Amino acid sequence: MEILMELLNADNITMKFGGLTAVSNFKLKISPGELVGLIGPNGAGKTTIFNMITGIYTPTINKIYFQDRDITGIKPDKIAKAGIARTFQNIRLLENLTVIDNVMIGFHLHLKSNLASAILKFPNYVREEESIYHKSIELLEKVELEKFKQEKAGSLPYGQQRKLEIVRALATGPKLLLLDEPAAGMNPQETKELMSFIQKIQNDFDLTIFLIEHDMKVVMGICRRILVMDYGVTIAEGNPAEIQNNPEVIKAYLGVDAIYA
Amino acid sequence: MKKQNEKIFTILALIVLGILVYLAENNLDAYKLRILNLSAIYVTLGVSLNLIYGFTGQFSLGHAGFMAIGAYVTTLLVLPPYYKEMIFILEPLVWPFTVMKAPFIVALLLSGLLSALVAILIGLPVLRLRGDYLGIATLGFAEIVRIIANNIPQVTNGALGVKGIPEFSNLWWTVGVAVFTIYIIKGLINSSFGRALMAIRENEIAAEVIGVSLTYHKVMSFAISAFFAGVAGGLFACLLTTIDPKAFMFVMTFNILIVVVLGGLGSITGTVFAAFLFNFSLEYLRPIEAGFNIGPIVIPSIPGLRMVTFSALLLIVILYMKNGLMGGIEFSWKGLARFIRKIFPNKKSSEGSVM
Numbered sequence: 001m002e003i004l005m006e007l008l009n010a011d012n013i014t015m016k017f018g019g020l021t022a023v024s025n026f027k028l029k030i031s032p033g034e035l036v037g038l039i040g041p042n043g044a045g046k047t048t049i050f051n052m053i054t055g056i057y058t059p060t061i062n063k064i065y066f067q068d069r070d071i072t073g074i075k076p077d078k079i080a081k082a083g084i085a086r087t088f089q090n091i092r093l094l095e096n097l098t099v100i101d102n103v104m105i106g107f108h109l110h111l112k113s114n115l116a117s118a119i120l121k122f123p124n125y126v127r128e129e130e131s132i133y134h135k136s137i138e139l140l141e142k143v144e145l146e147k148f149k150q151e152k153a154g155s156l157p158y159g160q161q162r163k164l165e166i167v168r169a170l171a172t173g174p175k176l177l178l179l180d181e182p183a184a185g186m187n188p189q190e191t192k193e194l195m196s197f198i199q200k201i202q203n204d205f206d207l208t209i210f211l212i213e214h215d216m217k218v219v220m221g222i223c224r225r226i227l228v229m230d231y232g233v234t235i236a237e238g239n240p241a242e243i244q245n246n247p248e249v250i251k252a253y254l255g256v257d258a259i260y261a
Numbered sequence: 262m263k264k265q266n267e268k269i270f271t272i273l274a275l276i277v278l279g280i281l282v283y284l285a286e287n288n289l290d291a292y293k294l295r296i297l298n299l300s301a302i303y304v305t306l307g308v309s310l311n312l313i314y315g316f317t318g319q320f321s322l323g324h325a326g327f328m329a330i331g332a333y334v335t336t337l338l339v340l341p342p343y344y345k346e347m348i349f350i351l352e353p354l355v356w357p358f359t360v361m362k363a364p365f366i367v368a369l370l371l372s373g374l375l376s377a378l379v380a381i382l383i384g385l386p387v388l389r390l391r392g393d394y395l396g397i398a399t400l401g402f403a404e405i406v407r408i409i410a411n412n413i414p415q416v417t418n419g420a421l422g423v424k425g426i427p428e429f430s431n432l433w434w435t436v437g438v439a440v441f442t443i444y445i446i447k448g449l450i451n452s453s454f455g456r457a458l459m460a461i462r463e464n465e466i467a468a469e470v471i472g473v474s475l476t477y478h479k480v481m482s483f484a485i486s487a488f489f490a491g492v493a494g495g496l497f498a499c500l501l502t503t504i505d506p507k508a509f510m511f512v513m514t515f516n517i518l519i520v521v522v523l524g525g526l527g528s529i530t531g532t533v534f535a536a537f538l539f540n541f542s543l544e545y546l547r548p549i550e551a552g553f554n555i556g557p558i559v560i561p562s563i564p565g566l567r568m569v570t571f572s573a574l575l576l577i578v579i580l581y582m583k584n585g586l587m588g589g590i591e592f593s594w595k596g597l598a599r600f601i602r603k604i605f606p607n608k609k610s611s612e613g614s615v616m
Contacts (some may be wrong), residue, residue, distance in 0.1 A: 010472045021354065047385070054470050056469075056470070075469070076466075076469040076470045077469050077470075077471075077475070079470075080469075080471060081472055086470055087469075088466075092395070092466060093463075093467070094459065094460050094463035094464060094468075095464075096459075096463060097459055097460070101456055104453075105456050105471055106459055106471055108453065108460075108471060108472050108473055109472030109473075111453050115454055115481070118448075118453055119445060119448040119449050119452060119454075119456050120450070121448065125453075128453075169471075172472055200511045204353070239592065248439070255547035
């Protein structure tokens with residue numbers, strides 16, 4: 001029998017900014033192949049959790065483990081190398097670079113050529129560039145962005161930019177993908193497409209996905225496990241049905257009176 | 262156009278450039294040669310500043326400092342030992358500088374290497390800063406270098422400066438170094454390394470979570486930039502034949518910055534163009550400082566009016582031409598062929614197929 005190892009283990013982490021506790025005692029274990037959702041009102045500390053997992057912040061108390069390796073306080077680029085990729089709530093593309101460059105940069109951490117061979121365009125470097133170019137095209141074809149490859153990333157429509165950001169994250173070859181509000185700003189039709197897209201990439205790339213989302217349709221539709229946060233504290237955890245009927249969650253989202261109304 | 266053809270065209274262009282340099286060296290007077298030499302040195306300086314500022318997005322104002330390091334290293338290496346004894350009158354030059362002597366090319370290389378080494382040491386802490394803060398910190402570095410040069414007469418001859426440096430720099434050297442700089446930096450930015458630098462410029466956080474190491478790429482870019490600034494400093498010293506700390510004040514960095522901004526951030530072609538434009542206008546605008554008449558209005562002689570003209574030009578470029586005077590167009594043989602075909606649509610259609 002295969003021993004199931006946790007892919008990610010956030011062990012009671014707390015993040016303080018001066019006197020403000022943004023996240024307190026956050027506990028989460030994610031097993032390989034899961035699709036976990038994180039919801040909560042604005043300012044609940046959801047993105048702070050993503051920032052701690054990807055190394056942009058270092059938790060004030062306790063540690064985060066990825067594949068049983070302590071990744072607390074490691075720089076973001078090293079964490080990306082370990083196999084965690086993410087997207088951002090406010091899309092962060094390399095706007096003035098072309099779409100294809102945006103994807104090719106995703107392969108950066110797998111490059112083997114050194115600086116000298118890159119400057120002098122040695123054959124091994126040229127071969128490597130060609131290979132990541134083709135891989136990038138393949139990725140773009142999967143999301144039907146291939147026809148935009150020479151466009152500037154910043155000139156794409158909003159929905160396409162979101163897709164491109166996910167593709168760029170996929171190019172890093174992650175084991176764990178963090179999606180920060182992937183459906184933000186999308187219309188219902190786009191949201192529907194996004195849901196199937198997320199499920200598709202999870203299967204195709206053998207991914208574990210952890211996502212933040214405000215759109216309940218998305219979260220309830222594709223996540224089998226959901227965490228709810230409010231004011232930095234995890235107030236509920238369970239499957240969609242449990243979450244929908246949890247009084248604490250209703251209180252956080254709709255206010256105290258809603259329960260008694 | 263095929264890659265092979267592009268290479269041939271590049272080689273042909275270099276040969277033409279070589280012939281031009283040869284003709285210039287033999288036919289032009291010292292005054293014109295000086296302007297051309299300075300322009301070529303500014304190309305090296307501008308292109309190297311563009312690497313760190315235009316392509317990596319790190320606002321560095323330390324170029325004068327790196328130039329100063331390069332200038333003094335080259336000077337100390339090329340001056341004959343007996344001559345050093347003669348001119349260091351404030352304090353005698355300390356060993357081992359008294360006996361050091363190296364050929365010009367070795368001196369230039371060592372100038373660049375020492376600048377790069379200093380850039381790595383400075384860059385590791387300073388490149389954590391962003392935007393204006395980085396600008397101020399690097400500006401501070403350049404001033405520190407200048408003040409140190411002023412205060413260690415046993416190495417630099419202090420504020421007196423060093424005179425009588427052998428005039429090794431000629432067009433072959435200055436243009437050669439400029440071409441080499443362009444070749445290396447262009448190769449760099451068109452590589453995966455350059456892509457990472459531009460990713461940092463576009464969005465640091467995004468670059469970092471994709472797996473681009475900020476420290477490594479920023480420091481490397483800074484060091485390579487400093488290397489060429491150091492080499493340019495050495496050429497500069499051997500062109501003017503006299504250096505003193507005052508030559509490396511903030512104005513020096515500012516001049517290079519003008520060249521880079523006029524030419525366009527992230528445009529090598531623009532920088533080359535602006536470097537020549539800047540140095541030539543600086544000379545040809547001299548008459549306006551002498552005072553002139555616009556109809557009945559008499560403009561008196563105002564020293565420094567040239568720089569006012571440049572400041573005004575800079576403002577216009579920043580406001581209305583964000584991509585610089587060249588509009589961000591990068592020279593390429595493909596682009597040139599397209600351009601020629603556009604001008605002569607009939608004549609060139611047959612040649613187009615050849616290309």
